[in-house]
Structure formats: structure tokens, C-alpha cells
Amino acid sequence: MSSPRIAEAIALVSQAIDALRRLVFDLGPAVFDELGFLPAVRSYASQFSERSKIQVKVRAGHLPKEIPMSHQVALYRLLQGALSNVLKHASARNVRVSLLSRNRSMIVMVVEDDGVGFDPSARPNSFGLRAMRERIEALGGKIEVKSKPAKPMARRHGTTIRVGLPLP
Secondary structure (H helix, E strand, O other): OOHHHHHHHHHHHHHHHHHHHHHHHHHOHHHHHHHOHHHHHHHHHHHHHHHHOOEEEEEEOOOOOOOOHHHHHHHHHHHHHHHHHHHHHHOOOEEEEEEEEEOOOEEEEEEEEOOOOOOHHHOOOOHHHHHHHHHHHOOOOEEEEEEEOOOOOOOOOEEEEEEEEEOO
């Protein structure tokens, strides 16, 4: 086998391994069994940063040991959707994800980016945002999306998604 063909084969195998990693991390719940919820979130954020070159930092306050699987899946899927939107639309360089518990009665997740922002009222029924809202509201939670479109000389812009999920 010639050197260029070997290099091509190695590149193909490398791409297949990356695709398989993405698939495993995108599955979500299976990774919770192996890693646990917070390590799975951190791992997904790290993988996303590596792929996209967008810096994602995860900060966590005290979380309860027992988080219902429905809540774990909803928050993980919301994170996936939010980061996907950042990659596709935001032109962001940084994302901050915060997870914490309020009085052990609610889990709060906040995803903030420093991207170009958008006008949420112009896209109230976008598929991604609607799916996030439906997933959270089905569990009795609330979701709030705030965004400031980028303007010349504007100091702050970007998008913040704040989720509150009540714990049983």
C-alpha cells in the first residue's frame, strides 16, 4: 500500500472513530449509567469544545444525588440543542453552562453564550426552541430564553437559556 493510501485509510478510520464517539455521547442516557449525570454533561461539553473550537465551561453547584432520569435526559437534550444552536447560529467563542439545585426542590440549568444573539420574538416557533420548551414543560418546568441581537458598538449580546425543573 502506498503512503498516500495509508494516510487516507488512517484519516477514514479517525473520522469513523470521531463519528462513533459523537453518536455515543449524543445517545445520552447510556452514558449516564457509565459516568453519571454531571460527568456526562462535562464530557459532552468537552467533546463539543474539541469539535467546534467553542470554549464551553461547566460550573456546578450542589446537586442532589438522586435526579430523576427524566430530568437528566431533558437537561442533557436541552444542552445538546442549545450547543447545536450556538454552533449553527451564534458565532460565539464561549459558552458557560451552570447547574445547581435551589432548596433541593428545583434543578436550574443556565446556558449562556457570547454570540451575536437574535430576536426571540421573531422566531417564537422555531423547531429547536419549541422542542426545548415542550420537553421542559412536560416535566412541570419553566424555560426562559433571553437574547440581545448584536449591534454596532453594543457591549453585551448573546443568548441565555434558563431552565428550572422541579424535583419530586
